[in-house]
Amino acid sequence: MAGSLYKKRFDGRTVNEVRPMKASVGVVPSADGSATFETGGTKAMAVVRGPRTLHPQHMQNARTGILRVSYGMMPFSVWDRIRPGPSRRSEEISKVCEWALDAVIDLSGFPNTVVDVFIQIPKADAGTRVAGLNAAALALAHAGIPMKEMLSAIAVGKADKTLLVDVDKAEEDFHDGEGATDVPLAFTSRKKDISLLQLDGKISPSELSEAIEMGRKACEDVLKVQMDALKGATGEKNG
Amino acid sequence: MGVKNALSIISNEKIMAKERQIVIPGETVVSGNEFLPGDGAYRDGADVVAGRYGIANIFEKHVKVVPVSGAYYPRRGNTIIGTIVDITFNGWLIDFGGAQNAFLPVAEVPRYVNKNEMAEFLNFGESVIVKVWDVKSRGVDVSMKMRGYGKIEGGMIISVGPNQVPRIIGREGSMVNMIKGATGCDVTVGQNGKVWISGKDTDKEVAARKIVEFIGENAVTVGLTEKVEKMIKKMGLEGSAPEIVAENTDAEDVE
Numbered sequence: 001m002a003g004s005l006y007k008k009r010f011d012g013r014t015v016n017e018v019r020p021m022k023a024s025v026g027v028v029p030s031a032d033g034s035a036t037f038e039t040g041g042t043k044a045m046a047v048v049r050g051p052r053t054l055h056p057q058h059m060q061n062a063r064t065g066i067l068r069v070s071y072g073m074m075p076f077s078v079w080d081r082i083r084p085g086p087s088r089r090s091e092e093i094s095k096v097c098e099w100a101l102d103a104v105i106d107l108s109g110f111p112n113t114v115v116d117v118f119i120q121i122p123k124a125d126a127g128t129r130v131a132g133l134n135a136a137a138l139a140l141a142h143a144g145i146p147m148k149e150m151l152s153a154i155a156v157g158k159a160d161k162t163l164l165v166d167v168d169k170a171e172e173d174f175h176d177g178e179g180a181t182d183v184p185l186a187f188t189s190r191k192k193d194i195s196l197l198q199l200d201g202k203i204s205p206s207e208l209s210e211a212i213e214m215g216r217k218a219c220e221d222v223l224k225v226q227m228d229a230l231k232g233a234t235g236e237k238n239g
Numbered sequence: 240m241g242v243k244n245a246l247s248i249i250s251n252e253k254i255m256a257k258e259r260q261i262v263i264p265g266e267t268v269v270s271g272n273e274f275l276p277g278d279g280a281y282r283d284g285a286d287v288v289a290g291r292y293g294i295a296n297i298f299e300k301h302v303k304v305v306p307v308s309g310a311y312y313p314r315r316g317n318t319i320i321g322t323i324v325d326i327t328f329n330g331w332l333i334d335f336g337g338a339q340n341a342f343l344p345v346a347e348v349p350r351y352v353n354k355n356e357m358a359e360f361l362n363f364g365e366s367v368i369v370k371v372w373d374v375k376s377r378g379v380d381v382s383m384k385m386r387g388y389g390k391i392e393g394g395m396i397i398s399v400g401p402n403q404v405p406r407i408i409g410r411e412g413s414m415v416n417m418i419k420g421a422t423g424c425d426v427t428v429g430q431n432g433k434v435w436i437s438g439k440d441t442d443k444e445v446a447a448r449k450i451v452e453f454i455g456e457n458a459v460t461v462g463l464t465e466k467v468e469k470m471i472k473k474m475g476l477e478g479s480a481p482e483i484v485a486e487n488t489d490a491e492d493v494e
Binding site: 032051053111144145190226232 | 266
């Protein structure tokens with residue numbers, strides 16, 4: 001990254017450093033499972049309900065239960081107001097999160113049912129979909145849903161020519177040089193498979209593989225935080 | 240079979256108390272080809288891996304992961320408490336808080352019911368104690384033909400989480416017998432997290448309800464029995480040795 005215009009990160013982190021993370025489970029007692037996940041200025045909350053009978057009936061799958069994810073940002077989550085309700089962006093994120101989580105859960109024991117995952121973002125400072133995925137994976141585990149493995153997600157970015165782990169909003173809006181690129185990634189905890197990979201911006205193939213490796217490493221830290229939350233190491237509101 | 244089962248439950252609990260290891264999905268519980276993955280676990284090469292979040296339980300090389308949170312999953316032999324939500328031509332549909340409704344056929348009730356007057360026997364909104372007869376992917380079949388099962392009349396039904404049920408029942412039904420002995424109320428615990436309390440007077444019922452709720456809130460505490468004993472003393476209830484042996488002994492069959 002010798003000739004990059006972005007040399008030092010705005011918040012003083014090293015390029016491989018993630019923002020301080022915090023997670024807890026059991027935040028919504030009435031739900032079957034719930035969790036929050038925080039990274040820096042981003043906070044995600046996930047609630048799981050089900051497995052329960054799926055309506056409308058024509059959506060039911062007689063072979064397996066299905067997963068339904070809904071992602072949304074709260075109106076006050078950013079400085080500008082977010083218009084509440086479904087948008088093109090939130091529908092897309094719901095869908096990619098659903099596919100990412102589908103890779104780790106196993107609902108074959110609950111045919112004709114649905115597991116609903118609701119992801120809400122009370123505070124947004126970039127990386128909301130990965131924070132949402134981390135919270136959703138926690139909430140699914142907390143709900144006792146059969147899962148082959150856990151899921152951890154992180155966004156790797158590029159500001160001009162510098163690759164960065166866990167970009168924040170200021171870095172995401174970097175305009176000089178090559179501008180900003182955002183690569184949200186999700187890895188499964190055991191096989192380390194990629195279950196989410198999106199790319200927004202410009203990046204060379206070699207840089208992309210480097211970004212993926214950086215993400216893989218950072219997800220280890222994420223997984224540790226998730227594990228602590230589930231094992232009650234944080235001692236917070238475990239239910 | 241019954242005795243053998245009961246014995247295995249006792250030793251299971253002993254092991255559980257010894258090593259209550261909480262595992263997360265995808266975590267290796269134990270390594271070695273001699274171990275067998277059971278409920279909530281699967282094999283990956285030489286490792287036995289947790290297939291859900293819960294407490295890992297290794298008994299005679301058999302690995303299980305018992306959930307500590309989440310929804311109720313019915314199993315054969317469970318006692319459940321639910322409400323009638325639909326009447327079909329040959330039975331009733333019961334909502335018990337699970338993924339699907341349970342089906343109670345007319346043939347599985349203790350007396351003859353005229354198919355034209357099924358609501359006379361069990362009407363919408365009425366509560367029943369039933370036994371899970373069969374768990375299929377498409378639903379749950381239940382029966383109320385045995386002693387201790389039937390329509391609920393009087394008393395109160397309270398909801399605790401399904402994961403607190405083993406603590407409310409206690410080892411070999413010790414906890415529920417203690418409540419019964421102290422309050423004189425009949426306490427029936429459904430594995431789906433519903434508890435039916437019925438006594439001679441409301442005060443006693445309320446006392447029993449308070450104790451059950453206390454256990455529900457403190458289900459993860461160590462030395463819960465002593466705390467409940469203290470609570471019973473504080474409430475001024477005389478904890479005479481329970482004469483009644485649990486009516487639903489199979490309620491202890493907690494997986």
